[in-house]
Amino acid sequence: MVAERTPKSRREPLISVEGLKKEYSSGDQTVTAVDDISFSIDRGSIVGILGPNGAGKTTTIKSLLGLVEPDAGKVLIDGSEVSEERKQVYSRVSAMLEGARNAYWRLTVEENMSFFMSHRGINPRSNTDRRRRILEELGLADKANVPVRELSRGMKQKAALACVLAQDTPVLFLDEPTLGLDVEATRALRSHLAALAAEDGRTIIISSHEMDTVQELCDRVIVMTNGRIAADKETQSFTDLFQAQAYEIEVEDDIEQPARTAIERRFDTAEFADYPSKTELTVTLDHKREVFDLMDTFRDHDVVPAKVNHADVDLEEAYLQVMQNNTERAVMEGPTNG
Numbered sequence: 001m002v003a004e005r006t007p008k009s010r011r012e013p014l015i016s017v018e019g020l021k022k023e024y025s026s027g028d029q030t031v032t033a034v035d036d037i038s039f040s041i042d043r044g045s046i047v048g049i050l051g052p053n054g055a056g057k058t059t060t061i062k063s064l065l066g067l068v069e070p071d072a073g074k075v076l077i078d079g080s081e082v083s084e085e086r087k088q089v090y091s092r093v094s095a096m097l098e099g100a101r102n103a104y105w106r107l108t109v110e111e112n113m114s115f116f117m118s119h120r121g122i123n124p125r126s127n128t129d130r131r132r133r134i135l136e137e138l139g140l141a142d143k144a145n146v147p148v149r150e151l152s153r154g155m156k157q158k159a160a161l162a163c164v165l166a167q168d169t170p171v172l173f174l175d176e177p178t179l180g181l182d183v184e185a186t187r188a189l190r191s192h193l194a195a196l197a198a199e200d201g202r203t204i205i206i207s208s209h210e211m212d213t214v215q216e217l218c219d220r221v222i223v224m225t226n227g228r229i230a231a232d233k234e235t236q237s238f239t240d241l242f243q244a245q246a247y248e249i250e251v252e253d254d255i256e257q258p259a260r261t262a263i264e265r266r267f268d269t270a271e272f273a274d275y276p277s278k279t280e281l282t283v284t285l286d287h288k289r290e291v292f293d294l295m296d297t298f299r300d301h302d303v304v305p306a307k308v309n310h311a312d313v314d315l316e317e318a319y320l321q322v323m324q325n326n327t328e329r330a331v332m333e334g335p336t337n338g
């Protein structure tokens with residue numbers, strides 16, 4: 001028999017979440033922060049967790065880190081169950097939660113980094129190059145000997161990031177990593193994280209409201225809303241999905257009112273913009289095949305399109321679309337018990 005050649009680590013996801021549920025109770029009120037979610041994350045990938053305030057992102061990440069005890073379900077990191085093998089898990093993960101509070105404010109930036117490295121069993125003295133490189137990339141080299149409390153807000157954020165990066169763990173959790181960073185530091189951090197994943201096989205989970213960071217960095221996005229997963233897709237296919245369905249149509253003349261009414265009735269996302277020599281119609285279709293319906297409506301009303309473009313859809317637009325669909329579904333379904 002031929003031996004199985006694919007390494008186990010490549011076949012199995014590094015992080016696996018099954019049926020995770022967490023409720024918070026205060027008085028007679030219960031909030032379901034995370035409602036029976038399941039997903040897995042492959043080694044070496046960068047995954048973005050998105051969602052509006054209160055969607056359950058932090059609770060999910062804290063459950064993955066063993067900082068919150070779930071009411072149901074389990075989380076496995078590299079085969080170890082988080083709630084049972086905490087020590088194993090802690091040796092593999094580092095996290096930056098709520099930005100700037102992740103460093104000791106009385107210690108200097110470099111002392112902080114050394115502290116966190118020692119904590120991981122890394123000798124800070126034999127890793128000065130690595131420390132220097134991180135400080136330089138984040139634009140903190142000249143602040144290495146300044147106590148964190150004397151730094152600006154953005155620099156405190158950078159110091160917190162420097163501490164996480166110095167720990168050199170296979171899994172990194174970063175909550176809003178680029179929030180408050182200047183353009184250069186954002187760019188440097190993005191390329192540093194991309195290299196950590198691509199070259200060193202680190203697995204990075206980012207929770208962020210900054211869509212351009214997520215779009216540029218993440219291979220995949222998980223969108224949460226009301227404690228559930230509303231979308232879980234590779235970033236490219238997520239934007240492509242909406243890309244294919246958003247159209248900008250140019251008509252060289254005015255579009256008469258009866259035609260507008262017919263188009264608006266059939267496509268409730270239709271929006272018209274009038275210019276002196278043309279009219280622009282923007283419409284998002286639920287299915288690609290609706291293009292034919294649109295063209296039929298045009299023909300019925302003698303509207304001749306001069307140009308048809310797919311509108312440029314970025315992650316932010318795709319995300320907003322998911323949120324809108326979700327709200328519509330919630331309204332249709334009405335309130336749930338619980």
Ligand SMILES: Nc1ncnc2c1ncn2[C@@H]1O[C@H](COP(=O)(O)OP(=O)(O)OP(=O)(O)O)[C@@H](O)[C@H]1O
Pocket residue numbers: 024025026031032033051052053054055056057058059060
């Ligand atoms: N310790 C807690 N006690 C009670 N309720 C909590 C607690 N932590 C979170 N919640 C509630 O659980 C829900 C999910 O919160 P969570 O912080 O996970 O959301 P989030 O997606 O991270 O939001 P944000 O984007 O604002 O950080 C919210 O309704 C929140 O009020």
